[in-house]
Amino acid sequence: MKKSNLYYHLFFHAPLLMLLTILSYTIFLSAFLLLSAGVAYIQIKLDWIMLISYAIVMLIILSVITSNVTFCQKRICLNLYVAGASYKQMICLVTRKNYLLIFLSFGFSWYIVNMLDIPVHKLETLHIFHYGIGLLICFAMNMAVTSSSYYLIKRKNPLRERWEA
Amino acid sequence: MEYILMHHISQNHFHPNRQSVKVLDQVNLTARRGEIVGILAADPTERAALMAILGCLCVPESGSYFLDSNPIPLESDKLLAAFRNYNIGFATERYPLDERNNVLENVRVPLYFSCKCAKKKMGVEAGKALTVFGMQNYAERVVWTLTQGEKVRVMLARAFVNHPKVMIGENILEGLNHNQAETVIDCINQIPAQGITTVLFMEREDAVEYCDSVYQLKNGKLNRV
Numbered sequence: 001m002k003k004s005n006l007y008y009h010l011f012f013h014a015p016l017l018m019l020l021t022i023l024s025y026t027i028f029l030s031a032f033l034l035l036s037a038g039v040a041y042i043q044i045k046l047d048w049i050m051l052i053s054y055a056i057v058m059l060i061i062l063s064v065i066t067s068n069v070t071f072c073q074k075r076i077c078l079n080l081y082v083a084g085a086s087y088k089q090m091i092c093l094v095t096r097k098n099y100l101l102i103f104l105s106f107g108f109s110w111y112i113v114n115m116l117d118i119p120v121h122k123l124e125t126l127h128i129f130h131y132g133i134g135l136l137i138c139f140a141m142n143m144a145v146t147s148s149s150y151y152l153i154k155r156k157n158p159l160r161e162r163w164e165a
Numbered sequence: 166m167e168y169i170l171m172h173h174i175s176q177n178h179f180h181p182n183r184q185s186v187k188v189l190d191q192v193n194l195t196a197r198r199g200e201i202v203g204i205l206a207a208d209p210t211e212r213a214a215l216m217a218i219l220g221c222l223c224v225p226e227s228g229s230y231f232l233d234s235n236p237i238p239l240e241s242d243k244l245l246a247a248f249r250n251y252n253i254g255f256a257t258e259r260y261p262l263d264e265r266n267n268v269l270e271n272v273r274v275p276l277y278f279s280c281k282c283a284k285k286k287m288g289v290e291a292g293k294a295l296t297v298f299g300m301q302n303y304a305e306r307v308v309w310t311l312t313q314g315e316k317v318r319v320m321l322a323r324a325f326v327n328h329p330k331v332m333i334g335e336n337i338l339e340g341l342n343h344n345q346a347e348t349v350i351d352c353i354n355q356i357p358a359q360g361i362t363t364v365l366f367m368e369r370e371d372a373v374e375y376c377d378s379v380y381q382l383k384n385g386k387l388n389r390v
Binding site for chain 2: 038054075076079081082083084085
């Protein structure tokens with residue numbers, strides 16, 4: 001890999017994906033925690049349909065980002081493919097670090113929710129059950145991102161075509 | 166008994182303007198176990214197409230391909246990937262080494278996708294592969310500090326680490342000086358003793374004399390020289 005390419009990978013693709021992923025998961029987790037911990041007290045209008053529609057939009061955006069990053073890092077992914085990785089394994093490698101990002105998002109959302117609670121002191125945000133459910137939903141969503149990215153890649157790049165650099 | 170058997174393989178290449186060009190036309194190729202086969206191909210597109218089919222990177226449009234009497238599993242990407250991991254090793258600049266990592270890390274890559282050895286033993290296996298090609302003392306060196314000849318030997322070790330049935334090389338001697346080329350040829354000559362069939366794709370006739378059989382790929386046709 002050339003040095004310029006290396007900088008491009010280090011400073012553009014990965015941080016952009018990381019920031020967008022953290023942002024998406026933070027908003028989702030915060031919304032989920034606020035909703036499940038009692039939104040009515042701080043007068044935020046949220047409902048389940050809004051939450052689900054947000055999750056679907058987030059899923060689509062994250063899938064497109066992940067599949068595009070796989071294509072942007074084509075050189076590295078191609079090496080893995082040649083070494084014996086299937087498309088799905090390749091995408092799993094790209095999305096594996098998302099689990100770490102989910103934990104970071106969890107930290108941010110915990111902070112945001114507690115900051116929102118300061119003026120009212122009425123949210124039971126430290127209830128471990130709510131956080132656990134929120135995290136589980138995010139993990140499930142990351143699995144869905146992996147699978148949908150796989151189908152996007154397969155659709156964009158069928159098996160019989162080669163990945164030319 | 167033929168180890169590699171390709172029968173009437175055809176492949177089209179689609180240009181960006183959707184124009185289809187036949188890059189492989191009814192190609193037949195046979196090779197025995199432990200044989201070194203040279204394929205002279207000046208056209209990079211034809212060369213890449215044959216290499217991709219031989220290396221199970223893509224599926225031919227027509228024809229059949231058997232490796233050690235086993236048909237190539239075309240049913241799913243997962244099966245094809247596993248077949249590629251177990252049976253094929255690549256040593257070509259087309260799939261270069263990761264220059265940021267050290268030699269051992271690069272050689273280990275195919276082992277990540279294989280069930281042949283435990284994670285703890287990967288380093289040992291990679292070390293053994295490096296020893297075969299005389300690179301055991303370079304295991305901790307970062308790739309960008311190596312010479313071209315050493316990089317080629319690391320690529321050969323990476324291809325060899327899984328003990329595949331077929332090793333594919335492309336323009337292996339290109340850009341090497343006389344001494345480096347001699348060392349690489351010595352390494353290639355050791356491969357048949359391991360029971361591995363080697364297929365060398367060449368743009369020029371630089372390694373023809375070391376091959377047991379030589380083919381020429383021209384205008385989509387593969388002919389024995």
